[in-house]
Amino acid sequence: MAVHHHLCRDAYAKSVHSVCTSTRPSMRHSLVPAALRYADQVARSGSIQKAARELHVAASAINRQILQLEEELGVPLFERLPRGMRLTPSGDALITLARHWLQDERGVVAEIRRLQGVHQGHVSLVAMDSHATSVMPALVRDLGAQHPLVSLSIALATPDDAEAALMTGQADLAAIFNLKPRRELLVLWKSALPLGCVVAPAHPLAQRETVSFQEAMAYPLALQSKALTIRRYLEAQYSWLFKEPRRYTETNSLQLAKQLALGGTHVVFTSELDVAAELTTGQLVFIPIRDRGAEPQEISVAVDATKPPGPIVKLVSERLIAALQDCLAAARGQGVRTV
Structure with missing residues (x-):
């Protein structure tokens, strides 16, 4: 089965960036309950109808699952607005948990594949706008050539939004300018930029x-x-x-x-x-x-410090760091570093 790399701008990438849907593991094989996955997509899409189109699932089925979930928990998860759905504080807490579960699931699947001797998995990466024309194409080419069964979702965001994406589980890995020190984030590599x-x-x-x-x-x-x-x-x-x-x-x-x-x-x-x-x-x-x-300014590659990065995230982080180093070396006229 062919696996594609996507340059994608997610909902948390603000300003002029448009929104698109990132590649995800097949819904049929997810261990996370369908109700949570449906609610997550409604939160991302802003409405049940849009979520239904993204998931290729009947809107009535999504609505039924969410209503059942709200009944079981005894709280509303969404505000029903004339033009869509908006998370309540209770819904926001639940969706944050669901996204962490989905992220954990990807890590477990990647580890199983690694034990089978196959580098296969999906990584959600958030990066800066300037990386779109230099670092990211090099990273995609590298992974495509060396690890064709590793798929990527790449979202372009501001530094503040990139940091938030890591901390809420929307991203597995990030390349961020001027990242503020936080206990919740683990910096894998950084470099000063005059x-x-x-x-x-x-x-x-x-x-x-x-x-x-x-x-x-x-x-x-x-x-x-x-x-x-x-x-x-x-x-x-x-x-x-x-x-x-x-x-x-x-x-x-x-x-x-x-x-x-x-x-x-x-x-x-x-x-x-x-x-x-x-x-x-x-x-x-x-x-x-x-x-x-x-x-000097600073570029950092970071992950969520509350959970160790899985093997596929580690692999992508290593290739991302190499791409950043190569990009800087070329910009400074030092030639391309070999890895």
Whole structure:
């Protein structure tokens, strides 16, 4: 049976990203009760009708299972709204449990396959928007060539949403910018990313070895929105940058910010990993910020610390770390590291 890798944006990936359904183990073989699986999909889809289409199950069957579950528990799990269904606090607690069970089930299945000598399983991964054009394609190609029976769901999210996805069991693994230390999360690998600005090769700043914020502010800016930690960091450490009228465009789309830089006029404050593909091909130039206190950003690969990662998650995490290292090496002109 052919197994596909999916680049998928889940419901918790906000802003401009659209929603799609990730690949999951066959419902017929799940050990998690059908009522919980149906309720989980209703929570994700927002309505019974949408969940029915996603699961290829009659809407009446889903509704009946949820009503029976609510009757057994003695509490409503959803608010019935004119345009859909919304979890109650009790429903949210139950769905969190159900998602952990589903995640555990995938781990058990992967371990059984490992004992049979087969690397087979499914991993839900959440990553940053900038990884979509560099790290993720390399990871998918690598797994497809070396481990074709391992399937992926890859969701693109903000750092805050990626962290939440790990902690609620919606993701098995995450690559996150500027991850805050938490006991609930286990960091498998991290790397410092110098703070800098990127410009087109023909830009007046392109030949500089370093640049100050003051020098960069003399040109039009493409600023990332406050949904991203790098913007919040800049506002906290360099609030003066935002006090006077400036020539800037603010966007929650890294792709748009990069396009403005590629146009030759705009400056973007970011890290090398955000623009790795364009640095590798020479389309953009990265210039470190020399201002005192300009702290490096950071990329981390993490899992839920409350449960040890299964063998398939470990396998994917190793390949993800390798892809990140290769991407950074190529962006910095160091060649590709071999594993």
